[in-house]
Amino acid sequence: MMKNIGIIIESDKGKIKETNFGMITLARAKDAKLFAFVMAADANALKKDLESYGITTIVTLLLADDQLNNPVVRAKALINAVKAHDISAVFGLSTAPGKDLLPRIAALMGAPLVMDCIHVDLEKKVATTSQYSGKTLAGIKLTGEVLVLGVRPNAVEPVKFPNSAEMVEFDGSHIVSNGFKVLKTGEADRKAKVSLVEAEVIFAGGRGMKSSENFALLFRCADTINAGVAASRVAVDSGWVPYSMQVGQTGEKVNPRVYIAWGLSGSIQHFAGMKTAGMVIAINTDENAAIMSNSDYYVVADALEVLAELTKLLEI
Numbered sequence: 001m002m003k004n005i006g007i008i009i010e011s012d013k014g015k016i017k018e019t020n021f022g023m024i025t026l027a028r029a030k031d032a033k034l035f036a037f038v039m040a041a042d043a044n045a046l047k048k049d050l051e052s053y054g055i056t057t058i059v060t061l062l063l064a065d066d067q068l069n070n071p072v073v074r075a076k077a078l079i080n081a082v083k084a085h086d087i088s089a090v091f092g093l094s095t096a097p098g099k100d101l102l103p104r105i106a107a108l109m110g111a112p113l114v115m116d117c118i119h120v121d122l123e124k125k126v127a128t129t130s131q132y133s134g135k136t137l138a139g140i141k142l143t144g145e146v147l148v149l150g151v152r153p154n155a156v157e158p159v160k161f162p163n164s165a166e167m168v169e170f171d172g173s174h175i176v177s178n179g180f181k182v183l184k185t186g187e188a189d190r191k192a193k194v195s196l197v198e199a200e201v202i203f204a205g206g207r208g209m210k211s212s213e214n215f216a217l218l219f220r221c222a223d224t225i226n227a228g229v230a231a232s233r234v235a236v237d238s239g240w241v242p243y244s245m246q247v248g249q250t251g252e253k254v255n256p257r258v259y260i261a262w263g264l265s266g267s268i269q270h271f272a273g274m275k276t277a278g279m280v281i282a283i284n285t286d287e288n289a290a291i292m293s294n295s296d297y298y299v300v301a302d303a304l305e306v307l308a309e310l311t312k313l314l315e316i
């Protein structure tokens with residue numbers, strides 16, 4: 001039987017986020033129609049990209065600006081669109097907006113939810129996600145008419161599947177939120193410019209970075225290639241950077257293609273947050289630090305000296 005699968009697309013300033021393509025690849029299933037739910041009014045700009053990954057229908061949610069900023073309204077609009085298109089599985093990204101939106105959708109629909117999925121078998125209704133700080137993988141069997149699935153960014157390699165998509169609109173202007181009002185919105189601070197869970201490359205600093213001033217240098221270098229900047233708990237506890245940058249068991253779980261560790265020992269607790277990185281490169285003065293034997297490449301050197309050299313090379 002033909003299934004209808006819904007995929008919530010995230011865009012940033014009118015441009016589609018690259019991490020959507022892995023999610024679409026994961027959501028693709030035999031005999032399925034793929035519906036992309038697009039929030040922004042710029043659906044036409046996203047059309048070509050979405051078609052090249054096999055989307056069959058692009059549903060533009062027509063919402064006013066104040067509605068778009070309201071997570072309850074967005075969740076309700078998506079639920080209405082899901083029902084209108086007879087969707088049996090809703091995919092979204094396990095990013096900051098996804099972590100806000102998907103649980104709301106699941107709760108309002110009484111639907112089962114699994115976040116941070118790395119694999120989904122829609123036939124068997126089994127979602128695979130990591131547990132216990134990444135020590136085990138759990139296959140979770142879901143029951144319910146509609147499944148809600150958060151996909152870990154960068155977990156799946158995108159594979160193209162050219163197609164042509166029809167465009168439809170869904171008018172959500174009548175949707176209101178009860179008891180939830182957005183008072184103020186603003187730009188995130190500069191440090192959060194590149195989302196860690198979505199970053200392709202992450203520069204992570206530890207105790208060896210020594211100060212917040214040196215972290216500013218790490219930001220400067222990372223900015224040249226649009227890399228995210230993360231930190232160990234020691235760097236956070238020392239007050240050099242905010243907690244939102246901590247990677248590890250009690251911090252963010254990240255999955256970049258490349259993770260560069262600057263002056264960081266590679267404790268078990270830190271690894272719990274980044275061990276699925278595609279490639280690890282370590283710069284440390286101690287050849288015997290745990291991070292070295294767990295890295296693909298390492299440099300035995302002073303992190304600040306290497307950083308200065310790399311910045312010079314990248315800024316040319």
Ligand SMILES: Cc1cc2nc3c(=O)[nH]c(=O)nc-3n(C[C@H](O)[C@H](O)[C@H](O)COP(=O)(O)OP(=O)(O)OC[C@H]3O[C@@H](n4cnc5c(N)ncnc54)[C@H](O)[C@@H]3O)c2cc1C
Nearest residue numbers: 206207208232233248249250251263265269284285286303
């Ligand atoms: C319950 C619990 C939860 C925790 N959760 C987390 C977590 O989520 N994330 C996390 O990161 N930690 C966590 N920790 C802390 C963790 O155990 C480590 O203490 C921490 O990760 C170490 O941080 P670090 O690597 O920066 O510091 P260190 O272990 O002190 O390592 C610093 C490294 O920098 C090197 N170095 C020093 N100077 C230089 C230089 N100039 N150039 C190059 N290298 C240099 C040193 O050789 C050393 O290897 C947790 C601990 C507990 C108990």
